[in-house]
Amino acid sequence: MSIVLAGYGLTKKYGSTTALAGVDIEVGERDSLAIMGPSGSGKSTLLHTLAGIIRPDGGQVLLGGERIDRLGENRLSALRRSRFGFVFQSGQLLPELPAEENVALPLMLEGVPRKQAVERARRWFAPLGLDGLERRRPGQLSGGQAQRVAIARALVVAPDVVFADEPTGALDQATSHEVIRLLTSVTREQGAALVMVTHDADMAAHCDRILQVSDGRIGTYDQFTVA
Numbered sequence: 001m002s003i004v005l006a007g008y009g010l011t012k013k014y015g016s017t018t019a020l021a022g023v024d025i026e027v028g029e030r031d032s033l034a035i036m037g038p039s040g041s042g043k044s045t046l047l048h049t050l051a052g053i054i055r056p057d058g059g060q061v062l063l064g065g066e067r068i069d070r071l072g073e074n075r076l077s078a079l080r081r082s083r084f085g086f087v088f089q090s091g092q093l094l095p096e097l098p099a100e101e102n103v104a105l106p107l108m109l110e111g112v113p114r115k116q117a118v119e120r121a122r123r124w125f126a127p128l129g130l131d132g133l134e135r136r137r138p139g140q141l142s143g144g145q146a147q148r149v150a151i152a153r154a155l156v157v158a159p160d161v162v163f164a165d166e167p168t169g170a171l172d173q174a175t176s177h178e179v180i181r182l183l184t185s186v187t188r189e190q191g192a193a194l195v196m197v198t199h200d201a202d203m204a205a206h207c208d209r210i211l212q213v214s215d216g217r218i219g220t221y222d223q224f225t226v227a
């Protein structure tokens with residue numbers, strides 16, 4: 001397995017709270033990884049640290065073998081925009097923009113002209129079952145549709161890694177399965193790796209591997225042992 005993203009010896013404290021107590025993690029190309037664990041165990045801190053949003057107190061984060069945890073803020077945010085995609089729980093779409101422009105936004109931030117960006121954005125609607133919803137505003141979409149638009153937006157830049165933190169936290173069970181099925185399959189087809197935080201074992205089972213976090217540490221379990 002060729003490793004696209006890795007964290008070694010990651011530590012992070014908030015005051016006297018230890019959020020990460022020395023985590024080693026490797027993510028392969030096209031790997032899909034579910035991070036599970038109780039509330040407050042450090043899942044989001046780990047995801048944000050790997051994504052270059054939080055700087056660790058100790059340890060290293062490597063993307064394609066290059067250390068990114070020490071990069072300056074400008075280079076780091078450029079790298080996040082071009083090499084990572086993000087899907088959060090909800091409320092991440094800009095309400096005043098049609099769905100296709102929400103998806104096109106990361107491309108426009110990269111300097112792609114609006115017309116071309118929207119054209120490329122539109123290609124993602126059919127694979128995600130969003131045909132015909134291109135001009136809808138987020139307020140006119142169901143929760144599941146909005147998350148599928150968010151997935152399109154995460155993938156439109158052809159990222160190396162997609163990060164998803166509780167992406168179905170606001171959805172019912174049936175819709176959640178459909179959204180995670182699409183997230184995992186489309187991400188894999190695109191050739192990106194997926195790192196997903198979830199507290200739901202049924203959602204985690206869609207991923208190739210499950211990592212269990214507790215008290216800022218990781219234990220590895222085969223998904224069949226967990227289920």
Ligand SMILES: Nc1ncnc2c1ncn2[C@@H]1O[C@H](COP(=O)(O)OP(=O)(O)O)[C@@H](O)[C@H]1O
Nearest residue numbers: 014017018019038039040041042043044045046
């Ligand atoms: N910005 C912050 N300031 C202070 N404490 C934080 C902050 N972010 C997280 N923590 C603490 O770090 C621990 C891990 O948090 P988090 O990574 O959000 O856990 P999870 O995502 O598993 O619920 C928790 O005890 C949480 O309260």
Ligand SMILES: [Mg+2]
Nearest residue numbers: 043044045197
């Ligand atoms: Mg969290």
